[in-house]
Amino acid sequence: MQVAQAPNSPMNFFRNLKLANKLLVSFVLILLISAVSGLYGLVQMERVNATATDLARQWLPAARNLQDMRYQLQRYRSQTMQHVMAQSSEEMAVYDKSMPKLWDELVQNQQSYAKYVRTDKERALLAEIGEELKAYAVQTAKVVDLSHQLLNDDASEILRGESLKISRGINTRLDALSEINHQATEETNQAGDDLYAAARWWVMALLLGSIVIGVALAVLIARSISRPLQSAVQLAQSVAAGDLSASITVQSRDEVGQLLQALKDMNTSLQRIVGQVRQGTDSIASASSQIASGNQDLSSRTEEQASSLEQTAASMEELTATVQQNAGNAQQANQMASAASQVAVRGGATVAQVVQTMSAINESSRKIVDIIGVIDSIAFQTNILALNAAVEAARAGDQGRGFAVVASEVRTLAQRSAEAAKQIKQLIDDSVSKVQEGSTQVDEAGRTMDEIVMSVRRVTDIMGEISVASHQQTSGIEQVTQAVTQMDQMTQQNAALVEEAAAATDALRSQAAALAETVSFFKLGAQSGLQATPALAPAALKSAPARAAIKAAAPLKAPSPALKRPAMSAGSKPPVLSPAKSAAAPQPQKAATADDGEWESF
Template identity: 45%
Template sequence: MFASLKITTRLRLTLALLALLSVAMAALAAWEMGVMRASTREIATHWLPTVETINAINTGTSDLRIKELRHVMAVDERQRAVVRAESEAVMAATRQHLADYRARVDSAAERALLQQFEEAWGGYLRVHAQMLGAGPGGVSAALLDDGKRQHDVASALLERLIALNRDASQAEVRTAEQAFALAARSIGIGVLIALLVAVLAGEWLVRSIGRPLAQAVATADRVAAGDFTGHVEVRGQDEAAQLLRALSRMQAALAQTVLAVRRNAEGVATASTQIAQGNLDLSQRTEEQASALQQTAATMEQLGTTVRGNADSARLANQLAKRAADVAAAGGQVVGEVVTTMHGIHDAGRRIGDIIGVIDGIAFQTNILALNAAVEAARAGSQGRGFAVVATEVRALAQRSAQAAREIKALVGGNLEQVAHGSVLVDRAGRTMAEIVGSVGRVSDLVAEITAATVEQGSGISQVGDAVNQMDQVTQQNAALVEESAAAAESLRGQAQNLVRAVAAFRLAADPAEAPAVAQPAAA
């Protein structure tokens, strides 16, 4: 509700509130001062005169007692007459004070106590009159005692009246002091409340006015710095809110304008970059094509020379292929003979292995017989000792024969494996030689065909060389045009990038914080 108030209305409300607080403080102070004034008036107009009157009555009773004693102690009639005259004056003044006091009494308890005092005072005055009326030596001790007793009773009642009025006056003083303390506290609390309300009202006024203005200044600074990403929060309907709404509309309009300019600039920059890059690539490809055509022309010339040389070489190769076919056929026959020989070697090796097996068996049997002979010689004792020595030697020879037979068998076995492997290789060589003979025949036929084709290629390559020379001339002309187009596209790209950099200084909420960099074309 307060946010919708205008600033002038807020100022008027704040000033009115402060004025109302001032009036309230003045009214409170006036009321408290009225309370204290009433208490002071009560003390000044009632209790002080009452206390003074009672004190005067008390003084009068004391003076009468003194004058009574002076009258008793007087030595002549003249002194007694003076004392009687003074006593009459004191009694008249005291009666007047009693009348004044009686008029001020407003409570039943005090009135009853005053009545008791007047009765006691009357009794004392009667005794006092008897003492003053007696002649010299006419005052008895009993009369003195009765006068003292009556005076003490009246004095005691008077003291009670004095205490009653003293307590009442002190209570009124305490009431006045309490009223003053209450007034001081009330005024202090009122001042604090007024200060608090004034501070809160001032703070509210400062915030309600200063915060929107500060927000407006910050928004203007941010927009001036090119930052359109911030959100302008607007509350209320006052002048500051209207200013913020205007700034928000201005920011939105500027953001749309800058966004449109940025997108168009980026589109132009991208298109110009692509054009420049395309022209640069086209220029490079054109130059490469021209260079390739030049190389192709030179290569075609070399190829023509090479083809002619190949034709001569093909004819020579055809002759060599025929000779190779004859040599391969002769080699095939030789390999066949080698295969037959290897088969014979393999069969002989297998027979040698069988013979070595027989020798190994004989050596084993000889070893067994020598062992049996050694056993029998051991049984014969000393007579068979010489036979045992012979049996031992025979056994040793049999073992060496068996060991040699095993070694020979191992060597023969290895040779047989190598011979078998050689036979396999020779078989493969035979088949390979047969294939070589067939291949050489086919190669001879192919070389003849290549010779005829090479002659035809020489004629075609000569025609291709002429066409490549014409393409090279056209490509050189295209390269010159592409270089001019690339220079124009590069100039357009530079201007578009300058525009993009100028617009990139603005930050928009819909785009990244920083404008994307424009792609640079690849270096030539």
């Protein structure tokens, strides 16, 4: 039977790496991709956070200032009209006290808006508003002065004339600034969406690449371990079935390849040993008829056979040491896999921190939505106040027509402010939704890291099983050594039985036949180069010198000094190579006489 691996492939370099190096390269590559993915996600989240911060600290405060300026200007104009319509000096004094405070707030908001200006157009519009506010203040001072002189018609004419014109100009420029802020808010929001989309696709691509590479490396490593082990199992099963003709091709230099090489050497040694045992049994059978006249020659041959068996036992000792070393290497690979599992767990903790960061960004966006709600509420209250002012103006009759017009304009502006606030709130809600989607994607990344950790733990379990299998092989080879030691002891007993050879010639011949039948269970194959020595004819036995029998037993050679095994006790049992095949081993025939019971254990 032929047991061979697949032909050579371009992956020879990876195949020849040690198992620890294969696992190290694989996990380092996967962790490197995961680290790149995590760093890229952090950078993109920082950019998205910067966009949201710019929106919260630049454009929203600027819009709030413009809204306050518009509101304060309308209130200032409204109180100016109420000053003109006042019926008493006490009522005028109330407005004389409140109007300067309102004007100071308006000027302060104008100055506060200056720190949010970014473009020359905004700067020019703000400067024009400042000039017009100065002109409006001059006109208002004239109106107040005429109101104190009870020249209400002249004051109303100024309010409906130059003062109204300047007020409309200020509102026009405030609208222009609001439009600039709205456009900038839209652009900032779009930039945030673009950053999120790019980050999402890149992170998905990196995760997919990590999964593909991880699966490929897992399959490659599993095949590099499982296929050679299958070959080793087939070889062991063949040996257990008595077929020593199987051959194995070693194509890697890792721990599994070393195991296959050791099994190959073991199979070759067993072929040589079994072939030599066959030759020895045939020689014993052919020389048994000469024992009466050549006891000394038989003694020499028996001693030589005992020496060969001792060398075989020493070879089995070294083979046991080699297998034990392989078991130690497998245990070291198991420890490396455990360390890689701990690194993957730390990667999962990093992804969990990313999830917490996304949650913090989501909470900040919700706070921005609350601020927009406050702006919307202010606009609604302004609308209610304008409506009340219109009602009061209707009650005043003809004297309240101008005030009704102003109240209508205030109401219109409040409605527009509320609509703008709703649009901003809708944009912020959309941003919050997309941040939540990002959090979901990061959660999926965390679960993927958990799956990687579980895969690493499964690899660790597999390495543990490999270590256990190596220890089991060591036990099996020790049993083989015990059997060889027993053979050595039996041969030494044969040397002692040479003194009784004259009386035991027939028993020795029958035991030699039984031994030949037992060894015939093993199939050596044509490549072994060993053939049984044919039994000599009776006529040849009479004429052949006694030394010829010694030369026939000479092919027994010592095994390679690289193989050693510890000696075993005489009471130990023969090895069992495979529990499933133990029933297939033939039982040796019982001796015809009680004097040669030791040959049965052989």
